[in-house]
Amino acid sequence: MAGPSRILVYGVYGAGKSTVAEDLARRLGLPWHPVDELTWEPGWVEVPTAVQRQRIGAICRQPRWILDGAYGPWLDIPLARADLVVGLDYPRWLSLWRLVRRTAxxxxxxxxxxxxNHESLGSVFSTESVIVWHFGSFARKRRRMRRWQAxxxxxxxxxFRRPADLEDWLADLKAH
Incomplete structure (x- = not known):
């Protein structure tokens, strides 16, 4: 694929969205906007949805960007503007293993x-744990990616259902 300039990297928690987004930004010379930086304030205070939509909208109106995820309340914004979605559709065992390892x-x-912000033992064992979110969203996010593809x-x-397939695709991209 030649010349994508608005890329949404999407997948379940632990799939490696931020790592892929950062790599794509470097290879393609595109600005990467880490979603967590836009949606969480210090002290793990969630940015109000209306403000999140404004922030994401401002980015997506630009001609060049990469986002490393999209949350339900504003998923429509990048999806309407993206010229490529990179879906990390890995098996649960792989993304869960990566998530647990990263969290630890x-x-x-x-x-x-x-x-x-920092993760803590308290956050890992809370109902707001990223690991709990993984279990609660895994099937829904996979169905969503497959629906988009169709x-x-x-x-x-x-x-990409295997990291090796993603690596092959990335190797074909021109590094900047």
Missing amino acids: RRVVTRERVCNG DPGGPPVLL
Whole structure:
């Protein structure tokens, strides 16, 4: 695929959306906008939905961007403007393993997640845990990606079911 300039990277929690978005930004010279930076304030305070929609809308009105995810309340905005969706449709065991490994690393190292926020043992074992969110959204997100791919009226969707397939596609992209 030559020349995508508005890319939505989509998948379940732990699939590697941010890693892929960052890599695509480097290879294609596109600005990457980490979604968590736009939706969470310090202290894990969620940005009001109306403000999230404004922020995402402002980005998506630009001619060039990459987003590393899309949340339900504003999913319509990037989907209407994207000229490519990169769907990470990996098996649950793989994305869950990656998510648990990443979360454990972040808890131990106190790695900054977004806007100065950190994951903690308390957050891991809460009802708002990213691991709980993974279980609650996995099937819905997979169905959504597959529906998008089958829709001729939407943007092109490249669905990757194995990391090796994604790596092959990335290797074909010109690095900047």
